[in-house]
Structures are given as C-alpha cells and as structure tokens.
Amino acid sequence: MSSSRLRLPLRLLPLAAAAILLAGCTAGPLYGARGIDPATGASSSALTAMRGRVSMPIAPTRTSQVFRNAMLYALNGAEGARDPIFELRYSVTASDQVSSLEAGTGIPSASLYRMTVDFELVRLQDGRPITKGQRFAMVPYDRTQQLYAAERAVIDARDQAGKAVAERVLSAIAPVLKREAENPAPVTPSK
Template identity: 25%
Template sequence: MWWLERRAAMLKPARLVGALALAAALGGCFQPLYGDRSLGGGPGLKDRMASVDIVIPDIPNGSPLARIANEVRNDMIFDLQGGSGGKTPTHQLKINLTSLNQQVIVDIITARPDVQQFGINASYTLIEKATGKAIISGQTFARVTYDNPGQAQRFSNARGQRDAENRASRQISDNIKARLAAYFTAGA
C-alpha cells in the first residue's frame, strides 16, 4: 500500500506546521511568576512582594523560639525584598510560630535518642494596611530530622539541632513566599 506511505509523508510537514502554530499562539499566554512586569501593565510580582512588612509578635529574648523567629523573619525579608531594602509597605504579614522537638529513634540500651525531629508550626495573616482588612491567612509546617551522636559529642548535637532549626525556618519561609506569590499573581 504505497499510497498510505505517500500520504503519511505528505501529512508530516502539515503536522509540524500545526504544532508550531499552536506553540506560537500559546506562547503569548505564558507569564513568568517572578517576572518584572505583569500582563496588565501594573507592578510586577517582585515589586508587590517587596512592599510587604513582616511582623513576628514579641517572643521573650533568650528563648530558643526567639532565635528561630528571627531566622524566619530574616529569610522572609530576603525572599520578599531580595536584600535591597523595603519599599513603602502596603501590606503587613503577621507570623505566629510554635516549635516542637521529638525523639524519633531511641537507643534501647542507653535510653538516649539517636534521631530527633524538629518542627515549626506557623500561622500567618496578610493584612492590607490601607483598610486593615485580613486578605489571606493560612498555616504551614516544617519537620526536619537530625542525628544525636550521643552524650560524648554534645557540641555536635547542639550544632545538629541548630542546623535543623535553620532548615525548618527556611522551609517555612519558602512555603509562605510561594503562597504570597500565588495570591499576588492571581489576586484571589
């Protein structure tokens, strides 16, 4: 059936042209999430996120949660403003944090933990400063594990816990940033 082969050979360029036309038509609909400009001509996502003021309620100084709250705040400021300094704030982001530390694996001979899990629970609210109205609110959490090498290496245990706290605060910051980006892009 030579005519089927000839017909397939003739349709191949038509299919290619159709696929390229479809790709070109849909390419105009794409908008990068972190682009400089929006399709509507307004400020881009970067500018909107830079105008968010981050507030973490008072936590007693010297407490372990105070260092974690400061870490989350610093991560959020760098994520939203890029280290360039804030613009005039139009929104306020309030973040409440709680932390927990659990023993995941315990050595049956010494009854000491071998692996621990550190977690942060965060609830946040984005408030529009002009109206004082809460726009979005939500909750997120992060759980990370770290090894506890035993009593003989207590400094490495402390460093492992601090590293776990830093990783968890980074995850919290990334989660909140993604949800804010979705809000500012979609507007709902």
C-alpha cells in the first residue's frame, strides 16, 4: 500500500469522528420549533406552551432581583406570567472574595463574585415540588482605588453572575418543563 492512499483517510478521521459524535446530539433551542402544528401550520414545540406560565416570587434584595429579572426574561420573554402553572421559588446568596493583592501594599487588585441560587420548581395545581437544586456562577473582576470604578466593577460582576446563574437554572428546569408540557399532571378533584 502506498503512503498517499493512507493519508487521505487519516485526514478525514477528525471529520468522521465529529460526525459520529454529533449524530447523537439532541440538544436544541429551549423554545425552538420541533414540528408543525397541523391546525395552524405554525412552528411549535412543547415548551412554547409554557412561555408565560412560570411565575416567581418578588425578590427581597437587589442581588435577588438581578437573578429574578434574568430568569423571568429567559422563561417568559418580555411578557409577564399569565395564568401560571408553576412557580419557581428561589433563594440567592452572593459573596465577594479577594483573589489577588498588590505586592508591597496588600491592597486588593482582583476579586471573584460568586452568586449561588437554591431553587425549587413547584406545580401550583397540587403544591408539589417537581424539581429542585442549586446552581452558582463566579465572575472575576478587577478592583481599583477609584471609588466609582470599583463600585461599577462590582455591579457589572453581579449582573454577569445573575445572567450566568439564570442560564444554569434554566438548563436544569427546561427538561422538567418539557416533560410536564408533554405529559401534564391529571387534575385531582378537591375534597
């Protein structure tokens, strides 16, 4: 066998490996279209019906509000929750940790902002929690001796952490919401 006949398949090996790995990929956009509604001809997905159906309690702090705003936008878009079926209950904690000091002065020069969210998705019909967990995000930022710049850096780090942790919580509850949309819980008569 000549070496030129072996080189062509070896060059295609990474492409073939990528094709094999991606063949099993089932990820898609959260509210993306999966099929066509036969009645209207519009694109639909199981999660499209859930848009606007998840409510969240009022945030007690500004840090919690940053997470809540990002989460509500991810769940419901620009709309408010209408006739909610689920409630996403949450508790937000945040910390600021110095990660670097200036040599000689000992003044902090860099920090890590960590936001942690404990969450529980509750079906309002029966008050039953259907999933719960904890997610966090860490955002590094530079500290400075200028007061305004230092405050702005903390605010920006908090905003970035809120968006990042909201994405992580969303990716944790999205499969549960999809399952609930495809197989809704039966209505139980009240006693």
